[in-house]
Amino acid sequence: MSTLATTDDKIRQLVVERLKTLPSGRNISIGSKGDFSKEQLIEHVGQNDEIGKKIVQIQLSYLQSLKKGILLDE
Numbered sequence: 001m002s003t004l005a006t007t008d009d010k011i012r013q014l015v016v017e018r019l020k021t022l023p024s025g026r027n028i029s030i031g032s033k034g035d036f037s038k039e040q041l042i043e044h045v046g047q048n049d050e051i052g053k054k055i056v057q058i059q060l061s062y063l064q065s066l067k068k069g070i071l072l073d074e
Helices: 003-020 038-047 050-068
Strands: 027-029 035-037
Touching: 003 038, 003 050, 035 038, 038 050
Parallel strands: none
Antiparallel strands: 027 035
8 A cells, every 4th residue: 555545544534533523413515515414424535535535625724724823813
């Protein structure tokens, strides 16, 4: 297994762990793709399909913004 594949797997696992912290019974809207439950989002990330990749992209963007202090009152 290549390092890139291992890194991608670790990133997806991080996103799954973050998704697990979302409240149950709430849906997340992904633009024109529709509304998804926490469990559905976790499934899509695990499948690494189009929606899963979008969720990973959103989560990474959020974490990068947090790191840069964009989301904080600095």
